[in-house]
Amino acid sequence: MSSRRKFIKQLGAASVALPLSSMAATAIPVQVIPYTKKIFPNDKIRVAVIGFGIMGSRNVKTLLQIPGVEFAAVCDLYKGRLERARELYGPNLFTTQNYEELLDKKDIDAVIICTSDQWHDVISIAAMKKNKAVYCEKPVVHQLNQGLEVIRVQQQTKAILQVGSQRVSSIAYAKAKELYKAGEIGQLNCIEASFDRHTALGAWQYTMPLNANEQTIAWRKYLKTNPAIPFDAKRFFWWRNYKEYGTGVAGDLFVHLLSGIHFLTDSKGPSRIFATGDLSYWKDGRNVPDVMTGVMQYEATKEHPAFQVLLKVNLASGAEKVESGKVKFYGTEGVIDFGWNDFTIYRNKFSSYPNIGGWDALDTYPEAMQREILREYKQKYPASEGITVDSKPIRFTAPEGYDDRFDHFVNFFESVRTGKPVVEDALFGFRAAAPCLACNESYFQKKVINWDPGTMQIVNKI
16 A cells, blocks of 8 residues: 555645646546455455456456455466465465355455456356456456356346456546547547567467366366367466467457557447458467557447547567557547556647648649739738647646556455446447457458447348
8 A cells, every 4th residue: 555655645745737828737536446445344244356468367466455345256277376365365364276166155245357358257147147247357348249148147246347448547548538528639630559579478379387288277177168278288277379269469459559549439349350460470370460550430429529540469569579559539620649557648739721832743834824823812811820730738647656447456455345327337348349349350250340439230232
């Protein structure tokens, strides 16, 4: 909690610099989710984690910073991770290789699902039917045809379910949304977003244990389909590299980008999706591309104008050594340029007069005609000027130590405790994930995917 206290002290310094022609920059206060509140014993939330790999173990460290949350149980198919959990959190921690045994425990209030993508829908549905609150890592489903059932069960059981795409809880995206809705960049027309990487770990070649075998790993439980597949440690520990267990760069990284885009624009999703790519560098047995580009067309709705989204991931990008997403919202009067928890708005309005001269056909005409054209132009536009560029951009940077995953968990546990709606429910989560999964469909089938964002189904057009 020391870093969080430091964060609060620095909060007063968090500001947005506004370009004002005759005034100094004005600070806009940033509101952050309250997390230091008195918790009574009967308010304690006992949490179990299903999948204690990289994300699961780090999620435990984050959620334990939140008052009133207790880590009570863990499930993982590799015995070594259960041993590590007991090393970190005590020998009395309940551990199992069977998630159903964990869901049967009456003293577990909420589960954090951090398994391979193939198990997201099954475990989420089972947990909701057992009256557990669910925090499921993105992309919440493995296949497009699984999303509607997760939504149906959530709505039927009234269970708390939040998807783990933390940008929806980011103070940077909240502030950017406020400025976007205020018209700071004019009318949105295009978004470019990328999530490139340039390391072996970034390409999911994770360190594997020395004792990876069928005695330490419940391999048959891992195989949701085709249980005859022989044991393969890479398919277990590097599951993101295989379409049978993961969703590749689209489901793992595009979904982060679309979650933020949908949050900011209030969009339900695109209507046309096309993706192309290649397995260009990481030829390690994986069967998903390491370079992918997706193009998505968003139709005009009452929430937003029509715009296009261009997505890119390159896992061997020589220009990208920092693993973070880059997003740019282009409008008719400016652009929002995002970092991770920061952004800059550059404003560049069109001239109110037609341009003349420079890179123009004017000087290709006879000299006398040029003079006549310029004379008529100045008569018609006596106050003419070039493009007006605002010299001072709007900048926002979250305070040092800020963690949007922490705020995402705070949101989740507040919903568990009070029953208020989560910030990213199954409906929002699937609408952000579905276009990404459709990118995989487009890539493997080599065709455009027509999507109905309202019914959340593929549209077969003749």
